Amino acid sequence: MSKQNKSLPTSFFIVIARFVWKSLWQLMMSQLAPNEKGSYNRPSSQFLHQINSYSDSIYTLEADRYCLYVGLSCPWAHRTLMVRTLKGLENSIEVKMVIPSVNQGGWIMEELSENCQTLRQLYQLSQPNYQGRCTVPVLWDKTTKTIVNNESSEIIIILNSQFNQFATNAELNLYPDDLKLSIDSWNEKIYHHVNNGVYRCGFAQTQSTYEDACNSLFSVLDDIEANLLNNRYLCGDRLTLADIRLFTTLIRFDIVYYSLFKCSLKSIDSYSNLSRYVKDIDNLSAIKDTYDLKVIQKDYFGNLFPLNPSGIIPLS
Ligand SMILES: N[C@@H](CCC(=O)N[C@@H](CS)C(=O)NCC(=O)O)C(=O)O
CATH class of the missing domain: 1.20.1050.10 (Glutathione S-transferase Yfyf (Class Pi); Chain A, domain 2)
Structure with a gap:
């Protein structure tokens, strides 16, 4: 007589797997995407300083003093790269890349910058006890080693209006x-x-x-x-x-x-x-150089683990 393996009822596995997966998913999503009544709430940006030409301002106007930290997949950071390119600010505002960290979550520096390996270290260099979200884009001041602004909607206004004396396309006004x-x-x-x-x-x-x-x-x-x-x-x-x-x-x-x-x-x-x-x-002109569709797909599908646990990138 053949020996039959005793198996637990399928429903048992389904109930356990559902419970474990749902609890983990909710935990991960509460970190990744704060939800209120099931609806996503984007956290607000914490650094909202301005750059201007007033002499009593901390952040005065200078070429090559400020730098943008961006991740290529991020649509909010992409805005700042587009305005930098359209205004012709490539020689006065440097760009530094961050890449998503698959295992730690968050952004890591593509190359060591300000002696920081991660974007969180950069935020904490600017504000030592900073515990909030560490998002890109970041407009960074290389002189005071602080974050000027981390809100893309404000950074693009700053780039459009404040740097005209260094811009090769100063006559373009994107916010007339x-x-x-x-x-x-x-x-x-x-x-x-x-x-x-x-x-x-x-x-x-x-x-x-x-x-x-x-x-x-x-x-x-x-x-x-x-x-x-x-x-x-x-x-x-x-x-x-x-x-x-x-x-x-x-x-x-x-x-x-x-x-x-x-x-x-x-x-x-x-x-x-x-x-x-x-x-x-x-x-x-040069807009195609501000993004890379392959990187965008790879980052979203590869890093938003709770939405795509297999990491598979669909063909298109
Ligand atoms: N308020 C920000 C939102 C930027 C934002 O959410 N960036 C995402 C990347 S697309 C990020 O860095 N997320 C990291 C995190 O939330 O920990 C802006 O518009 O500048």
């Missing part, structure tokens, strides 16, 4: 007075529903918070599609900071957010005006 109202109103809508909206889809912890985020994301994309029927850019025929802020999300959309974050009602490619708009901005 006569368009400010229109730029601010697009920014408000796009930040919440698109830039952060894709994260609200991906990091949602309940079906209803996901559906709310996903429906509002696509409703705003539909509005933008309609607006672009008669306009080259969001605010007319001039490229502005609103376009920069939208572009960095759109260029990542079909290759990452569509599948990893379940932003799957439509692809950007299927919107005729939006896809024309992305190509148009992409073809501006």
Whole structure:
């Protein structure tokens, strides 16, 4: 008579595996993406200083004094690289790369910088007891060894307006007075529903918070599609900071957010005006040098472990 292995009932494994995985997932997500009632809340930035030419300011205007720390996959950091490139600030503002650490979480320096191996060490050099999130982009002051600003929406305004005396394309104004109202109103809508909206889809912890985020994301994309029927850019025929802020999300959309974050009602490619708009901005001088699609895919799919435990990168 053949001996039969006694196995535990399948349901036992399923219940245990579900319980363990769900508890671990919730723990990891609470670190990665703070949630309130199942809905993702982006933590606010902590360093909000300005650079200007007033002599009593700590952060005065100088070429080669400030440096940007960026990670290539990050859409918020990408904004700052785009403005630096468009304004022609490559020779006055240095860029240093950080890369995601698969095992420790957080960012590590591509090369030792300010004697720091990690971005957290850099934050703590600036503020020794700093315990908050260590995000990119960081606008760093090499003279005082402190963080000037770590909020991308502010850094791009600083780069657009304060460094004109060193910029090779100083005449380009991405935030002109006569368009400010229109730029601010697009920014408000796009930040919440698109830039952060894709994260609200991906990091949602309940079906209803996901559906709310996903429906509002696509409703705003539909509005933008309609607006672009008669306009080259969001605010007319001039490229502005609103376009920069939208572009960095759109260029990542079909290759990452569509599948990893379940932003799957439509692809950007299927919107005729939006896809024309992305190509148009992409073809501006040197914009293609500000990002790398392979790195973007590898970082998102490889590092957001709770959303993609196998680390598999989908083919596209
Ligand atoms: N408020 C920031 C958000 C930047 C941000 O969330 N960056 C992400 C990368 S895409 C980050 O560095 N996350 C690391 C962390 O939260 O620990 C900005 O817009 O500058």
